[in-house]
Amino acid sequence: MGLFNGLIWASHLDPSDNVMWDISPGSFGNVQSFPQIFADFRGFYDDLNGGDPGTGHIVNLNTGLPYASNIVPRGDFTRVLAEYWADGPTSETPAGHWFVILNEVNDQPELERKFKGQGPLLGKLEWDVKAYFALGGAMHDSAIAAWGLKGWYDYIRPISAIRAMADLGQSSDSGQANYSVGGIPLVPGFIELVGPGDPLVGVSNEHLNKIKLYTWRGPDYISNPNSDVADVDWILAENWWPYQRPTFVTPPFAGYVSGHSTFSRAAAEVLTSLTGDPFFPGGMGEFVARKNEFLVFEEGPSVDITLQWATYRDASDQTSLSRIWGGIHPPADDIPGHLIGEKVVVKAFALAESYFNGAQ
Numbered sequence: 001m002g003l004f005n006g007l008i009w010a011s012h013l014d015p016s017d018n019v020m021w022d023i024s025p026g027s028f029g030n031v032q033s034f035p036q037i038f039a040d041f042r043g044f045y046d047d048l049n050g051g052d053p054g055t056g057h058i059v060n061l062n063t064g065l066p067y068a069s070n071i072v073p074r075g076d077f078t079r080v081l082a083e084y085w086a087d088g089p090t091s092e093t094p095a096g097h098w099f100v101i102l103n104e105v106n107d108q109p110e111l112e113r114k115f116k117g118q119g120p121l122l123g124k125l126e127w128d129v130k131a132y133f134a135l136g137g138a139m140h141d142s143a144i145a146a147w148g149l150k151g152w153y154d155y156i157r158p159i160s161a162i163r164a165m166a167d168l169g170q171s172s173d174s175g176q177a178n179y180s181v182g183g184i185p186l187v188p189g190f191i192e193l194v195g196p197g198d199p200l201v202g203v204s205n206e207h208l209n210k211i212k213l214y215t216w217r218g219p220d221y222i223s224n225p226n227s228d229v230a231d232v233d234w235i236l237a238e239n240w241w242p243y244q245r246p247t248f249v250t251p252p253f254a255g256y257v258s259g260h261s262t263f264s265r266a267a268a269e270v271l272t273s274l275t276g277d278p279f280f281p282g283g284m285g286e287f288v289a290r291k292n293e294f295l296v297f298e299e300g301p302s303v304d305i306t307l308q309w310a311t312y313r314d315a316s317d318q319t320s321l322s323r324i325w326g327g328i329h330p331p332a333d334d335i336p337g338h339l340i341g342e343k344v345v346v347k348a349f350a351l352a353e354s355y356f357n358g359a360q
Helices: 002-012 074-084 093-106 124-153 158-168 259-275 312-325 331-356
Strands: 020-022 071-073 191-193 211-216 232-236 285-289 305-309
Touching: 002 074, 002 158, 002 191, 002 211, 002 232, 002 312, 020 074, 071 074, 074 285, 074 305, 074 312, 093 124, 093 259, 093 285, 124 259, 124 331, 259 312, 259 331, 305 312, 312 331
Parallel strands: none
Antiparallel strands: 020 071, 191 211, 211 232, 285 305
C-alpha cells in the first residue's frame, strides 16, 4: 500500500470507534529487523489495521514479571502518538526530543552511570558531559545524512501526492468511471468513488465520480479545539489533511528520508551503547498524556493515555508509527531513515568514545 498507509491509518484517529488496544510493552514493540531493500518494504507495516510486526516482550527483564496490560481506545493512542512525536514549531524539535528522553533516563534511580554498562560508576557531571557529547554528535551526523538526502531527492509529501493522484482519478479499474493510470488505487471501505445519491455528491452532482476517503475529517470540523473532535467519516480526497495543526499542515521541506526516523534510531542506538542496556531503567519508559489536556488542535485524549516502551528501540519505532498515523511520512520515507540512523551512529559513537579515551 506504501504511500496510502497514512491515509488509511487516519481512519484509526477516532476515539469513539470502540476499538480497544493493549499498548503495553507486552503487546507493542520488539521489532526484530527492518527490510533492507525497497522490494521488501511492502507488507512490513499492516496496511489496514496499522502497526508494525512487533509482538511485544514476554517479560520485563528487570523484574522478571510480565508487563501489565495497558488497554486504551485506539483512537486516543494514535492521536496522542502523533502529537507526542510531532515536535513541530515551538517544540524541542525531533532531535531535541531525545535529549528530553535522555534527561528523564538520567533522573531514574535505577540507572547505573557506567559507560557502556562497564567499569566504575561515573559522577553525574562526567556522565552528563559524555552522554550529551555522544548524543549531540550522533544527532548532528543524522541531520547531515537526512537533510542531504532531502535536498537531493526533493521528494513529495503525502498531502500533495494524495490530492494530486485523487485529482487524476482512480487507477484500479479502467472499466469504471474517472480512470487514470496515474490516479489513486481504490480500497473498498477506505478509498472509493462518489456515486449517485452519495451525501458528498453535491447539490448539482458536481462531485460525482470524484475520489472520497474514509479518514480523519480535518480541521474544518473543529471550531473550538478545547471541546471539538473532528472524528472520522467520508470526505472528498481533495480535502484530505494530515493529522496536524492547521497552522502547520505538513513540514515545508522534502519528505525523503524521514528525519524523525533517522534521529530516533540513531538516538536509540546511542542510549543503548551509552548505558550498555537496550532497556530503559527498570525495564520501561513512560509518558502520560492527561485526559482532555494533551492534544493541541482538537479535544482529547478522552482518557489518560500512558505511552510505554521497554527499549530505546521500541520508542524509536513508535516515532515512525506516529509519522505514518499523522500522515506525514509513508514507509518509503521511514524505513530508510531507520537504516541510515543505525549506520550513522556506529561511527558517531566511536568518535565520541575516542575523545573520552584520549585518542583525539
